[in-house]
Amino acid sequence: MSTVKNGTLEQDKLNWFKYLLFGIQHVLVMIAVPITSVFLVAKALSLSDQLTVNLMSATFLVCGLGTLLQSIGVYKFGSRLPFVMIPGGAPIVMFLGIAQEKDLATASGAVILTSLFYFIILPVFKRFLRFFPNIVIGTLLILVSINLIKIYGGLVIGKPDTADFASTLNIGLAFATIAASLFFARVLKGTLSQLSILLGLIFGTILSAFLGQMHFETITQPTIFSLPTIMPFGVPKFDLVATIPLLIFSLISMVEATGQTIAISDLVGKKETAFERVPPTIRGDALISLLGGWLGTSMIITSGENIGIVRATQVRSRYVTIIAGIILLIISVFTPLAHLANAIPVAVVSGTAIIVFSIIGTIGIDILRRVDLHEKGNMYVLAGALTMGLLPILVNGVYTNFPHALQPILNNGLAMGALTAILLNIVFSTHSQADAHQESK
Structure with missing residues (x-):
């Protein structure tokens, strides 16, 4: 009897080790987004080093808490699905625009108002969920895939009229990362095959280091531990007119969350209707964005990246994203981890993201096959x-x-x-x- 117990214990340990590896894979695919969002705001607004570190901590904290909320589910908040949460790309630009036109306190107030608007509009939005059949969801996922591939492809080639625009080295690193991921998926078996995305990213990182492309620049006066501050920009200011762009985005975000929730529910075999599955996801987005607004971040939303990872790995357990959420919380207080991740070249991370986003497109095609x-x-x-x-x-x-x-x-x-x-x-x-x-x- 003791042998069986020991065998079960060893198997549980093995499973948790696998979940840890898969959780790290989720984090590494999405980690460029929070880092990039913070540095974009910090550089555009000339924020101090201390405030930048503070915002980095806050962003990883709310991403981690959001990931745990969506994965675990608390009352009517959180989808109980393997979701990871990140800062939204469009709302970051809108947040920055409000801050430049008004100030950062007004930008934070806009995030808070938009988060509350989610709760107000959700009962109305729920009535339209019946208008999201397979043809709508399949089309939405294909458009998500193409849009994200364009964005991350743009990060690989850089901005026109710059010295590194369309650099053959950067493009080569991205392609090498993609090729390595596909190679590992083809030749490896079992757990290692499921980790092909992570292994491809590791290969690209090692190749970058060999070519001298790993850069360990950090913020001056680096700190080991950092905790976010409530209202880092002062008491939020509430300007309804300035908030309009984010209010419009919230409607778009609900549509995206609907497509993502239905897609990942199908992947993990959930049988509930869209009417039951989607509202908890949106409430989770709203609650975490509300917290982020008080901590100085932009809107935090469910990530499309992990849909592709779940499809690629076929690992449907919420334990994976729970571990990913815990890792994000650790990063939020241990700043060197964020800087280490930031040292990975954008071309490598983008190459990894591109293959994941392409997988999202295949999910859309698979859904359209039912039409x-x-x-x-x-x-x-x-x-x-x-x-x-x-x-x-x-x-x-x-x-x-x-x-x-x-x-x-x-x-x-x-x-x-x-x-x-x-x-x-x-x-x-x-x-x-x-x-x-x-x-x-």
């Missing part, structure tokens, strides 16, 4: 949604001359694609029902 695209209505719904969704993603400045108030939505390919898919699905479904009724007569 009868030979049926005329479905074909035009998909074609129309891809048209309106891909235009702002692939053609820069297409809506430049349109009213400024409309541009946050028009320039968001995910929002345009999802709205178009929903509206066209209603139109063609109504038309099909009318035709069927006419034929029955």
Whole structure:
């Protein structure tokens, strides 16, 4: 009997070691986002070293707490799904814009107001969840994949008119990382094969070090431990007009959260309806963003990256993202870990992210396989949604001359694609029902 117990104990230890490796994989794929978001705000606003360290700590703290909340679920908050939370790319830009136009206290107030707006609008949004069938979710995931590949591909090649623009070295590092991930996925078996994304990133990092591309610049006067400060910019100021861009984003974010929740629920085999699955995710986003607003961060939202990782590894356990959340909490107080992660070249992290985002596209394709695209209505719904969704993603400045108030939505390919898919699905479904009724007569 004792042998069985010891065997079970050893197996449990082995499982937790595997979960730890998978958790590290989740963290390394997403870690560039919080680091980049903090340095973007710090450099644009010329923040002090101390304040920058403080914001880095706060960002990792809320990401870790958010990851734990979404993974564990507390009452009606958190999806109880393997989610990781990160600062949203679009709201960071909006947060920075508000801070530059007004001040940082107003930017923090805008985050708090937007978080509260989530709770106000959620009962209305829940009524529209029935308008998210497979054709809408599949289209949304494909657009998410293409949009994120474009963003991270842009990080690989850099900005035009700079010395490193389209650097063959950076592109080579990204491609080497991608190739290594695919190679490991092909030749390795079992757990090691499931860790192919992490192993590819490690290979890219070692190659970068060999080529002298690892840079360990750190903030001057480095600290070992750091804790965030409540209201680091002073008492938040609440300016409703300045908050409008973030309020518009919150609606777009709800649409993205819907697609991500339904997709990852299908991956892990959850049977609840979208009406049951989506609201806890949105409440979790709102609560963590509300906390972030008081700590000086921008909006914190569920991450699309981990959907691709769950699909690639086929590891569906929430224990993995619980461990990822704990790792993020450790990073939040132990600043050298964040700086060590920041030393990994952007090209390597972006190469890793690109392969993960491509996997998200395959999930969208798999969902669309359940849709009868030979049926005329479905074909035009998909074609129309891809048209309106891909235009702002692939053609820069297409809506430049349109009213400024409309541009946050028009320039968001995910929002345009999802709205178009929903509206066209209603139109063609109504038309099909009318035709069927006419034929029955």
